[in-house]
Amino acid sequence: MGAVNFSKEELLNMYDEIVKARVIGEKIVEFIYSGRIAGAIHPCLGQEAVSAGLVSAFRKSDIKTYGTATHRMQTVMAYRLGLKPFISELLLRKGGINGGISGEYHVTSIEKTQIPGTGALGGAWGLIAGFAWGLKTDGRKREIGFAPYGDGAISSGATYEAMNLAAIFKLPMLFFIENNGIAMTTPVIKQSPLENLADRAAAFNMKGVTVDGNDPIAVAEAVLNGMELAANFEPNVVEAKCMRWEGHYVGDDQSLYRDVKFRDNLDAIDPVLAFQKKLVDLKYLDDAAIKKVREAKVAEVSEAFEEGMTQGVATREEVLDYNRIYSNDAGGEL
Numbered sequence: 001m002g003a004v005n006f007s008k009e010e011l012l013n014m015y016d017e018i019v020k021a022r023v024i025g026e027k028i029v030e031f032i033y034s035g036r037i038a039g040a041i042h043p044c045l046g047q048e049a050v051s052a053g054l055v056s057a058f059r060k061s062d063i064k065t066y067g068t069a070t071h072r073m074q075t076v077m078a079y080r081l082g083l084k085p086f087i088s089e090l091l092l093r094k095g096g097i098n099g100g101i102s103g104e105y106h107v108t109s110i111e112k113t114q115i116p117g118t119g120a121l122g123g124a125w126g127l128i129a130g131f132a133w134g135l136k137t138d139g140r141k142r143e144i145g146f147a148p149y150g151d152g153a154i155s156s157g158a159t160y161e162a163m164n165l166a167a168i169f170k171l172p173m174l175f176f177i178e179n180n181g182i183a184m185t186t187p188v189i190k191q192s193p194l195e196n197l198a199d200r201a202a203a204f205n206m207k208g209v210t211v212d213g214n215d216p217i218a219v220a221e222a223v224l225n226g227m228e229l230a231a232n233f234e235p236n237v238v239e240a241k242c243m244r245w246e247g248h249y250v251g252d253d254q255s256l257y258r259d260v261k262f263r264d265n266l267d268a269i270d271p272v273l274a275f276q277k278k279l280v281d282l283k284y285l286d287d288a289a290i291k292k293v294r295e296a297k298v299a300e301v302s303e304a305f306e307e308g309m310t311q312g313v314a315t316r317e318e319v320l321d322y323n324r325i326y327s328n329d330a331g332g333e334l
């Protein structure tokens with residue numbers, strides 16, 4: 001496939017997504033610091049181009065992409081599940097796609113291609129390898145498994161078993177590494193001797209590419225190429241290098257374990273501003289359009305959060321309803 005052409009409309013959609021990701025990140029921080037919600041939610045601030053690139057690739061391709069999401073890919077889950085059903089689920093409210101009992105980690109809807117992740121990191125790649133194996137056995141065409149993880153999660157040994165199985169059985173599967181340079185408090189250089197984590201693909205005789213995760217076009221292009229290979233039963237790895245701006249979760253004081261000097265000039269590394277400038281240079285955006293998109297996304301995301309907060313939470317009986325938790329209903333049939 002190689003170089004991918006994106007139309008003006010597609011680039012403007014990509015801009016919508018990157019701004020939406022920024023606003024979702026800001027809302028999560030705002031809601032936690034104001035005490036409106038509790039919990040360790042992991043903000044995507046600084047990593048918006050990764051999600052915008054992924055969503056743009058999924059939207060552009062005819063390949064059906066079943067997958068999980070990392071705990072910073074709220075915008076990808078919102079794309080798959082719908083903004084309101086996803087945000088309500090994140091808020092653990094009844095209007096959520098799983099009635100508010102899954103939360104964002106375990107949110108599931110096979111119909112909408114969302115596979116549940118696992119709270120214990122490492123397992124999901126194996127889970128998706130199994131899923132992709134099922135797709136292949138079923139004779140599905142142009143349907144793949146999408147397996148994303150962070151730089152820390154792939155240090156779990158189970159991920160190598162998944163890569164090996166995918167390579168041996170030629171599974172329709174794309175491994176995606178969202179490398180934000182740090183896992184909780186551990187910098188990536190203390191986890192891996194490799195400069196590029198996608199190089200691990202070589203050990204399994206797979207292709208692996210590393211792209212600038214601050215550039216949504218580069219991410220979308222690499223993912224579209226990777227999806228195409230996967231659909232042709234060539235499992236492969238795409239790595240997007242980005243930067244985590246906040247602590248691990250909202251409220252985590254990262255100055256205790258890393259130099260936060262980079263925060264003095266976030267504009268210099270801001271993926272939203274960089275992409276915005278690109279579109280302004282192309283004359284696809286001007287100040288008025290920038291303002292309009294920002295206002296529209298703030299309104300859309302705020303409405304989803306506010307509406308979610310008006311909904312009740314699941315009752316004790318609903319949460320403990322074993323028939324539901326252990327049912328075969330995963331939100332639609334394959």
Ligand SMILES: Cc1ncc(C[n+]2csc(CCOP(=O)(O)OP(=O)(O)O)c2C)c(N)n1
Nearest residue numbers: 072119120121150151152153180182183184
């Ligand atoms: C098996 C396991 N060990 C530890 C944790 C605790 N934990 C949650 S997120 C996280 C860091 C993950 O880092 P990374 O995969 O790089 O993703 P990031 O948070 O940087 O986006 C850890 C250690 C866990 N959930 N599962």
